Amino acid sequence: MRWLYKTTSQNFDVKETRLNDHMNQMGQDGWELLSVVPPQYGGKFVFFWKTLEATSSMDDLSKPDQDAMSKAQEKPQETRSKTIAGLQVEAVQNGFDIGDKIPEFELQSTSGELYSTSNLSRNTILYFYPADGTEGCTIQAKGFSIVYETLADLGLDIVGVSPDTISAHDKFRLDENIPFHLLYDEGAALCGKLNLLKRPPPDEQYPLRVTFLIDHNRRILGKWNDIDVETHSDDVVSFVVDILEKAN
Secondary structure (H helix, E strand, O other): OEEEEEEEEEEOOOOHHHHHHHHHHHHHOOOEEEEEEOOOOOOEEEEEEEEEEOOOOHHHHOOOHHHHHHHHHHOHHHHHOOEEOOEEOOOOOOOOOOOOEOOOOEEEEOOOOEEEHHHOOOEEEEEEOOOOOOHHHHHHHHHHHHOHHHHHHOOEEEEEEEOOOHHHHHHHHHHHOOOOEEEEOHHHHHHHHOOOEEOOOOOOOEEOOEEEEEOOOOEEEEEEOOOOOOOHHHHHHHHHHHHHHHHO
16 A cells, blocks of 8 residues: 545635535545645645555555655656746755755754754755744744644654754744754854855844755755745645655
8 A cells, every 4th residue: 555645726715615525525535634724825725635545566565655755866857946836946056956965964952852864764844944933934933833744644854943042942932832843053054064044244144044855865855945934834745745646
């Protein structure tokens, strides 16, 4: 058996009975609802579904579902130019690109332990943001919180990274009820290695808002750098589901 994934959508102005009919029909067709993104994210209800498909191939049975996204590496040009909901997934000039490996690192985590790339076991959303508690970063974190369980069900971890201290991260998580952990990039050292620092006048540096999808070998499968915080979490989930559909 293996999981298949798909997305559907319904316009915001459709009648409630049509939404119910749509969900009932999908259920009758054997699809299990993962999550619904509300209409304020792009003007439509977006539904994420999964279903089990029987397979007679022993090769398919031997491949864990969470490794399916690594197949995206076989089509780097297609992934490199992928556009989801108007978002171009591509690399920042002179930065780490899709197909590259991010550097190994260890950072303090709000889990109370060191987070190390040497212990990666799943595909991971690694998102960098400027600062805890700011308007844009709060909207982005809330968006990822909404889809957190969906990402987990799809076999992904998610962690946020900024130069804020662990105590600031703890307060941010508590204030906004963030279910995933945040990492302390002391002195923005990791941001610097990844070329994610911007220098506004006169001389202060701050991190850019960039999200990576990496596999357990630290290889970049997806990258977002032109981010709309209102829709970003939806864009990421759509991208992941699309990769899983193609991999299957």
